[in-house]
Amino acid sequence: MKIIVPKLLKPAAAGAGSPKFNNDKLVWLIPAALFAENGFPDTDDKGVRLQGNMILQAGAFAIPMYATASSKDYSAEAQGEDDAENFKLSFKANHPGDEIEATEFAANYLGEGFVVVFDKCRSNGTRKVLGSDCHPLKLKPGFKGNKDKTGFEFSFEQTTGSRSMHFEYAGSLITEESLVPSQASTAIEFLEGNVNLVKINVGTAASVAAITTVEKNTGDIVTLLGQDIDSAKAATLSSANIATATGVVVLLKDGVAWKSLEGSTISFSVFKTNTHTFLQETYRT
Numbered sequence: 001m002k003i004i005v006p007k008l009l010k011p012a013a014a015g016a017g018s019p020k021f022n023n024d025k026l027v028w029l030i031p032a033a034l035f036a037e038n039g040f041p042d043t044d045d046k047g048v049r050l051q052g053n054m055i056l057q058a059g060a061f062a063i064p065m066y067a068t069a070s071s072k073d074y075s076a077e078a079q080g081e082d083d084a085e086n087f088k089l090s091f092k093a094n095h096p097g098d099e100i101e102a103t104e105f106a107a108n109y110l111g112e113g114f115v116v117v118f119d120k121c122r123s124n125g126t127r128k129v130l131g132s133d134c135h136p137l138k139l140k141p142g143f144k145g146n147k148d149k150t151g152f153e154f155s156f157e158q159t160t161g162s163r164s165m166h167f168e169y170a171g172s173l174i175t176e177e178s179l180v181p182s183q184a185s186t187a188i189e190f191l192e193g194n195v196n197l198v199k200i201n202v203g204t205a206a207s208v209a210a211i212t213t214v215e216k217n218t219g220d221i222v223t224l225l226g227q228d229i230d231s232a233k234a235a236t237l238s239s240a241n242i243a244t245a246t247g248v249v250v251l252l253k254d255g256v257a258w259k260s261l262e263g264s265t266i267s268f269s270v271f272k273t274n275t276h277t278f279l280q281e282t283y284r285t
C-alpha cells in the first residue's frame with residue numbers, strides 16, 4: 001500500500017461545503033466506446049489528477065448537455081466486502097423540454113457507457129470527470145410530461161465499481177466545434193469521417209465558393225461557416241443552374257447568394273441521386 005499523507009484541515013475558503021456541481025455550466029458526455037486505444041489518461045500517484053489529454057477516435061467529440069442546475073445530483077458510494085472495497089458512481093440531472101434531439105439521444109444511447117465531464121467554472125480551473133473508458137457510467141433515461149413539468153431525467157450509473165471517485169482534469173476537451181475543418185473556398189469538401197460543418201478559410205481576394213465533394217447521406221444537414229471580416233475578400237456561393245450542373249448542385253432559397261462573412265452560416269439538406277448530389281438550403285444566419 002502506498003503511503004499518502006493527507007491534510008484534512010478545515011478548508012480556508014468560506015462556504016467550502018456549498019453546492020459546487022449545481023451550476024449552469026454544461027455537462028459533457030463522452031461515449032466510452034469512442035476513446036482511442038489508451039486514450040484515457042493515467043492519474044498521478046495519488047489517483048485523482050489526470051495527466052495528459054483525453055484522446056478520442058477520429059471524428060469523435062464530447063456531447064454537450066444542458067441540465068437544470070438544481071437537478072444535478074452526483075454521488076460516490078463505497079461498497080464491497082472486506083478486501084474488495086470500491087466506489088460506485090452515479091449522476092442524475094433533468095433536461096427540460098421534449099425536443100427530438102434529446103429523444104433520439106435517449107433512444108439511441110440507452111444502456112451505453114459514458115464518461116461524464118463537468119465544465120469548469122473558471123478559465124484556469126479543472127474539470128471534474130466521472131468514470132473512465134474501462135469503468136463508464138451507463139445511461140438510464142426517463143421522461144415525464146404532466147401538469148407540472150415536461151422533460152427528461154438522465155441517470156448515469158456504474159454497474160461495477162472501481163477504486164476511483166471523480167477525477168480532476170486540466171487537459172483539453174474535444175468538442176464538435178474544435179473538430180470543424182477549415183478549407184479553401186474553391187474546393188469545399190464534406191468528408192465522411194468529418195463533422196458536418198466546414199469553416200471557409202479567410203480570403204485574400206474575392207472568390208467563387210464551390211462545394212466539390214459531399215460524402216454524406218440523404219437527409220443529412222451540412223453547414224458552412226464564414227470567417228471573413230472584409231466583404232471584398234469574402235467568398236460568394238451562388239445557386240447552380242440545374243439544367244447544366246453536374247456533381248454537387250447547390251440550391252439557394254430564392255436564388256439569393258451567400259457570402260462567407262464572419263458570423264454567417266448557411267445549412268443545407270443533402271439529397272442524393274445516381275448522378276447528382278443536391279444541397280437545398282434550409283437555414284442561414
